[in-house]
Amino acid sequence: MRNSFKRIPNHIGVIPDGNRRWAVERGMKKGDGYYHGIDPGFQLYELCKELGVKELTLYGFTTDNTKRPAEQKEAFQKACVEAVMDLTRRDANLLVVGNTKSPSFPKELLPFTERVRFGDGTINVNFLVNYGWEWDLNHKGGMASRDISRMDLIIRWGGRRRLSGFLPVQSVYADIYVLDELWPDFLPEQFYKALDWYQDQDITLGG
Numbered sequence: 001m002r003n004s005f006k007r008i009p010n011h012i013g014v015i016p017d018g019n020r021r022w023a024v025e026r027g028m029k030k031g032d033g034y035y036h037g038i039d040p041g042f043q044l045y046e047l048c049k050e051l052g053v054k055e056l057t058l059y060g061f062t063t064d065n066t067k068r069p070a071e072q073k074e075a076f077q078k079a080c081v082e083a084v085m086d087l088t089r090r091d092a093n094l095l096v097v098g099n100t101k102s103p104s105f106p107k108e109l110l111p112f113t114e115r116v117r118f119g120d121g122t123i124n125v126n127f128l129v130n131y132g133w134e135w136d137l138n139h140k141g142g143m144a145s146r147d148i149s150r151m152d153l154i155i156r157w158g159g160r161r162r163l164s165g166f167l168p169v170q171s172v173y174a175d176i177y178v179l180d181e182l183w184p185d186f187l188p189e190q191f192y193k194a195l196d197w198y199q200d201q202d203i204t205l206g207g
Contacts, residue, residue: 005195009152011055012048013174015166016041017158018182020072025182031075033184038083040186042090047191048123049091055124055149059166063132066104073104080129081106087127088112091119097145098130105130115147124149133165143169150174152203155194157183175201 016037023033041058048056060080066073085108087094096112098105109129126148136144145167151174154166159180163171177194181187 005051005199007199008051008053008195009198010053011057011149011151011153011170012053013057013059013151013154013166013171014041014044015059015154015156015158015164016183017156017160017164019076019184021158022182022184029071031072034072034076034079035082036184038079038086040183041083042086043186043188044191045087045090045092045123045125047188051195053123055126057126057128057148057151057167057170059164060098060127060129060131062128062165063099063102063104063130063135064165066102066130077104077106080127081108084109084112084127084129087125088116088118091122092125093117093121093123095124095126095147096129097126097136097148098128099132099135100130102130128167131165133168137168145170153177153194153198155179155191157181157186157190173203173205175203 019033019037020030023030061076093115094112095115096109100113148170151170154174154176156178161178175198177197179190181190
């Protein structure tokens with residue numbers, strides 16, 4: 001673990017992109033990449049806990065992603081369910097945010113659409129499942145993601161320079177770091193590289 005960081009983001013958002021490309025490069029079906037993206041998420045979760053990050057938000061899949069072929073859709077739905085169920089055996093205040101009225105939302109995750117504490121609850125973990133930014137902002141009764149705090153740092157794997165609708169309100173003042181490595185190739189050094197970069201950012205929140 002690195003202990004030389006003077007500034008640790010309170011809330012880190014993660015866009016774990018590149019699962020399909022990773023699978024194709026290895027001669028697998030595109031959907032196979034999602035399974036290999038589960039363990040990196042828990043490696044990152046453990047690193048955040050060690051460093052004292054207070055909140056971690058992970059992009060599972062979007063409402064737009066559900067337009068992909070059925071085999072891929074089933075694969076990322078299954079991967080999201082497996083990841084959430086594994087997290088229930090760890091330490092976290094878990095919240096799943098997504099359009100539950102759509103058949104694309106895994107029914108196994110309905111119990112976690114209100115924040116639930118597991119273990120000592122040392123870190124808030126938010127998982128966006130069947131999430132759409134327009135759905136979020138136009139949600140009846142107020143913004144659907146209102147219980148998620150403003151993000152300080154967003155890290156995107158896979159080389160794409162875009163937010164892809166990732167929590168538009170909470171990302172308003174986030175610093176954004178992009179890694180070219182594909183998500184299933186996650187290494188702790190990649191995370192530390194993002195944090196090193198974050199140390200030098202001028203965080204004014206518009207002031």
